[in-house]
Amino acid sequence: MKLYIKNMVCIRCKMLVKEELTKLGLPFGMVELGEAEVLSTISAEQHSQLKSALLKWGLELMDDKKSILIQKVKNVIIELVHYTDEPLTINFSEFLSQKLNYDYTYLANLFSEVQGITIExxxxxxxxxxxxxxxxxxxxxxxxxxxxxxxxxxxxxxxxxxxxxxxxxxxxxxxxxxxxxxxxxx
Incomplete structure (x- = not known):
């Protein structure tokens, strides 16, 4: 089961998520910026406990599809700007579209509508x-x-x-x- 986590933007955030999942006894696979994969089913109580634990660190579990997509856009940008030294071989709008499998115009309009600023x-x-x-x-x-x-x-x-x-x-x-x-x- 994939979990989408808002405000998860650094290596320390990844460590915190891993720590909280371990505390709750939830086996996990991949933990990346903005998302974590839990390898078992999560009960409603565990979900609530995880949500509360992450909130203490300023992280938030997301369920809304639009919020998840906006967070994915942010994570791609943060990864590209802060953690990648490789130059892009295509323009950014194309890169973002390919990475998230959405039309760039849709992503740009949704981002502006929700965030109040443009992707640029x-x-x-x-x-x-x-x-x-x-x-x-x-x-x-x-x-x-x-x-x-x-x-x-x-x-x-x-x-x-x-x-x-x-x-x-x-x-x-x-x-x-x-x-x-x-x-x-x-």
Whole structure:
């Protein structure tokens, strides 16, 4: 039986779900972002207990088909932006359609209707968060970050970053360095 879980977006979330399933004595197979496969039937009481346990961690079992599909769209985007370094060989709309077996127009309209933002804006928000993370780590320069996140140029990344954050990437990095030096003075 497949369970669909809202807000499950990181490796730590996967560990929490595995832990809660184990506590309830529910054998499981695959546990991925947004979903888990339980290898036995779940009683109503176990379902309720799992739902409560996950809710404590900010995770939510989903039953509604539209909510499940929206969560799948989010998980594909998060996986692509945060955990995949491979460049796409096809455009994103095609990739999403193939991955979820739905027409992109349907997915885009449903996503916008339910989330109140477009898929594109959701992708941009996650890309900018990833850029911030990479700037803070200070291991890659802006050209490398632009390449890693599939921007057409550093200028495109910088423009988008400034539009979303109000800061240039270099100013953002300087603020981080300034804050670190202030903490060193303490």
């Amino acid at each position: 804006k959701f992708i941009i928000a996650h890309k900018i968060e990833r850029v911030k993370e990479l700037l803070v780590y200070n291991e890659l320069n802006l050209t490398q970050i632009a390449y890693l996140l599939h921007y057409s140029s550093v200028a495109h990344l910088s423009t988008q970053f400034k539009k979303v954050t109000g800061l240039t990437p270099s100013h953002f990095r300087q603020l981080k360095e300034k804050r670190r030096s202030m903490l060193d003075d303490v």
